[in-house]
Structures are given as structure tokens and as C-alpha cells.
């Protein structure tokens with residue numbers, strides 16, 4: 001891949017966030033060659049202001065027709081992964097807005113796309129670049145905090161009004177329980193713990209207290225995620241984009257054996273403060289600004305970029321972060337530095353938040369966070385699989401439902417309720433297109449839903465899908481099992497799964513299988529109880545199933 005001096009960049013989402021990168025791109029020698037946005041009426045103005053030669057309303061057209069070296073992706077969250085993968089496939093370098101993705105599954109796709117592509121991927125986490133955060137990073141790297149074992153990160157940014165302007169936020173940032181927007185709080189902390197990563201998380205929220213203008217409740221306010229790192233440190237992350245309170249965008253704390261840092265919470269007279277054993281043997285606060293200004297520590301540890309920042313950096317948004325992330329992106333593309341927030345750093349900052357969403361669904365259970373570096377090994381990642389034992393083909397399970405619920409076939413008029421249910425159950429990127437694809441392979445009378453009689457709500461579902469694989473010739477897959485968390489504990493999932501197994505057996509299938517993820521523990525327990533057995537089809541399965549059964553306290557046969 002060439003690394004041209006004059007980097008031709010295309011910005012997608014150029015009418016929104018994308019436009020804020022323009023000055024920094026130019027200052028770092030990149031050329032905004034094309035802009036893209038679906039808001040055609042505002043595109044002329046964006047192109048003029050950003051000095052772009054070309055404009056597009058279709059992203060694919062921009063990639064195919066424009067002579068680009070790189071794209072900057074400033075579109076809503078669900079577009080980050082698909083647009084990044086498309087660009088990487090075209091060999092274009094990518095700077096993607098945060099977070100990297102909206103589901104573990106699509107993050108895995110992104111990691112694999114990065115492996116296949118020679119182009120560079122960087123995530124645009126700007127808060128790691130602010131002056132105080134860079135200084136703390138350098139002190140931590142120099143060992144001045146000693147061993148670091150505790151940190152806190154908070155993102156307290158009330159944006160209920162912004163939800164109504166940028167409507168995608170209402171679902172992706174304030175519609176799903178858990179930490180939906182983790183990177184601004186977790187990202188800087190991870191740079192203060194070099195070489196470490198989050199290995200497990202748990203999450204709970206503070207309940208629902210606010211409604212949007214349509215009277216719909218937002219997700220649980222002030223979710224808090226606890227993270228354990230590989231080296232045993234504890235990190236607390238709180239993200240709140242709903243609660244009414246004085247603004248305090250980001251605050252951080254870091255504790256090591258030889259020092260502590262606490263950023264300002266924005267209150268009257270509050271300042272960033274620090275104590276280091278190096279400054280005084282007796283613990284007492286020093287103002288961070290004074291320590292930075294001090295010849296000794298500031299001069300020795302503040303990098304040149306922030307000692308003598310360019311004018312553009314001082315003007316840039318997010319405490320200068322919007323400038324320095326672009327500077328690093330351009331320098332990475334040119335091969336001058338190693339990319340500081342490459343795909344695995346991006347995953348380290350993004351995946352804990354996604355797993356926290358599963359944790360809160362499972363009442364705050366500690367769950368493992370996958371390591372994206374393992375998705376790059378010899379074996380590509382594969383889901384766990386389970387099979388229905390052949391000796392039980394003659395004794396299919398009986399679907400049993402509690403009073404007030406009815407098992408029936410899916411009907412076309414269930415479409416909206418069905419999509420809502422599947423998304424609420426944790427398959428956030430399941431959309432209409434995917435449903436249409438599934439409908440092509442589902443067996444007749446093989447698409448089950450459970451309806452609550454009084455409310456008419458669709459509260460559980462599963463389907464019998466004709467899905468032969470090499471390892472399952474003529475195989476049928478129990479697919480898309482989902483249950484409404486508000487109706488959990490009533491074994492509705494068990495009932496729909498039993499119905500699917502019976503349907504396959506009636507149709508003459510002898511191989512019935514399912515695929516799932518290691519962290520979907522309640523679902524796996526349901527499958528085990530019903531009679532499905534782990535299917536060890538690869539060498540890593542033995543160990544993965546051992547870990548799953550241990551967590552479920554399930555005796556393995």
C-alpha cells in the first residue's frame with residue numbers, strides 16, 4: 001500500500017461529526033478530496049466549507065469512483081463497522097468514530113476484515129489526547145504511579161435534547177441497558193495501564209426515571225460497569241447521558257502504590273489534582289496544572305506535541321483531542337509511528353461495553369470479555385455448537401407453557417414486534433434484511449412465537465432453519481432463539497426450542513444443531529436442560545465448554 005505525501009481523504013457523515021476533522025486533516029498535510037452524506041440538501045455547503053472536490057450521497061459510489069487513500073467515518077454508530085469493512089476491502093485506510101462497533105459479532109467481522117486488508121484501521125478516540133490525559137499517561141509509563149491497581153472513568157453528558165435531533169442516539173446510546181458508549185471513559189484509562197486489558201466485566205443500572213417526548217422510558221440511568229484487568233486491576237466506568245445534573249463531560253481517577261490522580265468534576269474551584277511520592281513523601285494534593293508547568297516534571301514528561309502545541313490543536317474540539325488523533329492517524333498511515341489505537345486497542349476499548357450490555361441482561365453477572373487478538377490466530381473464531389442426541393430423536397421434548405401464554409406460528413403482522421423482541425433480547429444488529437433472509441430458509445410451520453394472551457405481546461421466539469453445513473449434512477439449525485427479558489424465568493425459551501426440535505423431527509431431520517456464544521450462559525443452560533449436548537468439532541471446544549460448564553455449575557457427561 002502506498003503512503004502518499006498528499007493523502008486523499010473522503011469524509012462520510014460530512015454534514016455531522018465528519019466536518020470537525022477538516023482543519024486538523026489539512027494541517028497535517030491531508031487533502032479532503034471527497035465528502036459523503038445522505039443529507040443532500042446540506043452537502044453543497046459541507047463540500048464548500050471543507051474544500052472537497054467531490055461530493056456523494058452514496059458511500060459505495062464514493063469508494064468506487066473517487067480517488068481516495070483513506071476515509072474518515074463520522075456516521076451513526078451502527079454504520080461504523082459496515083462502512084469500515086467496505087473501505088478496508090477497497091484497500092483504503094480507515095479512521096472510524098467511536099465506538100468501533102455495536103455488537104460482538106460485527107466487531108469480530110471487523111477484526112477479520114483488518115486481518116485481510118493491508119490498509120490501516122484506527123479508532124478515533126479523542127479523549128486519550130487531551131493535555132491532562134496525555135500527561136498522566138506519560139507519568140504512568142515512566143512508572144511514577146508505581147503499580148497501578150484502580151481507576152475510575154465517568155462520562156456524564158446529558159443529551160436528551162440531542163437524542164431528538166440525531167435520532168439514532170435514542171436507540172444506540174440511550175435505548176439499550178448497559179454501557180453503550182464506553183470509549184471516552186475507558187479509553188484514556190487503558191492508555192494509563194499499558195499492556196493490560198479488561199478480561200471480565202459486570203454491570204448494573206440505577207433504574208428508569210426519565211421519559212422521552214413520546215413518553216417512552218430511556219434505558220436504565222447511570223449504568224456502572226466494573227472491569228477486572230488481566231493484571232488484576234479494578235476499573236469502574238459510569239456513563240450517563242440522561243440524568244439531569246450539572247455538566248461534567250469526563251472525569252477520571254487513577255490509583256497506584258506511589259501516586260494518585262483525580263480529575264476535576266467541574267464544580268466551583270475544582271481542579272485536576274495529583275499526588276506522587278516523587279513530589280512529596282507525605283500524600284497531599286498538587287494542582288496538575290502547576291505540576292505540568294513545573295520545569296522538572298512537566299518539562300521531562302510532557303511530550304513535545306503538548307509542550308508546544310500548534311495553533312490548530314488549541315482551536316480543535318474536545319480539548320485538542322480532535323487535532324492529535326488526526327495527526328496520529330496521518331503519521332500512522334505514513335508509517336512514521338505505530339498506530340496508537342489500532343484494531344485491538346479499539347476492541348479493548350469497545351468490547352467491555354458490549355459485554356456489559358449482556359451482563360446487565362443477566363442481572364449483573366460477571367462475564368468474560370473476548371480478546372480480539374485471539375480472533376487473529378490460526379483458527380478463525382467460531383461459535384460454540386450443540387446437537388440434539390440421535391438417541392433422543394424418538395422422544396422429542398414437549399413444549400410446556402405457563403398459564404396466560406400461547407405458542408403459535410409467526411404471522412407477517414408480527415414483523416415489527418418480532419424485530420423489537422429480537423433486538424431487546426440482545427441481537428441489536430438483527431434487522432429487516434436479516435429477517436427476510438431467514439424467512440427464505442425457515443421450514444414451513446417452523447417459525448414459532450410465544451404470545452402473552454392478555455397483552456397480545458410477542459415475548460419469545462425460535463425458528464427451525466434448513467442450514468446444512470459440512471459438519472452437519474442435511475442439518476437443521478435451531479436459530480434465533482430470543483426471549484423478552486421482562487418475561488424471563490418462565491421457561492418460554494425452553495418451550496420454543498422444544499417446538500423447533502419437534503418440528504425438525506417431524507420433517508425427518510436426524511441432525512439438529514444450534515450455534516451460540518460462550519457468554520450467553522442462560523441460553524446455554526436452557527439448551528442443556530432441554531437435552532442438547534455440546535458438540536466438540538474443533539480443538540478449542542473442549543476447553544471452552546469446560547469453562548462454560550464450570551460457570552454454569554453444570555456437570556459434564
Ligand SMILES: NC(=O)c1ccc[n+]([C@@H]2O[C@H](COP(=O)([O-])OP(=O)(O)OC[C@H]3O[C@@H](n4cnc5c(N)ncnc54)[C@H](O)[C@@H]3O)[C@@H](O)[C@H]2O)c1
Nearest residue numbers: 013015016017036037038039074075076077097098126166
Ligand atoms: N469522538 C467524539 O467526541 C464524538 C463526538 C460526537 C459524535 N461522535 C460520534 O460520531 C458519530 C456521528 O455523531 P454525530 O453527533 O455527528 O451524528 P449526526 O447524526 O449529527 O451526524 C451523522 C451524519 O452522518 C450522516 N449519515 C447517516 N447515514 C449515512 C449514510 N448511510 N451515508 C452517509 N452519511 C450518512 C447523517 O446525515 C449525518 O450528517 C457517532 O458515531 C458518534 O458516536 C463522536
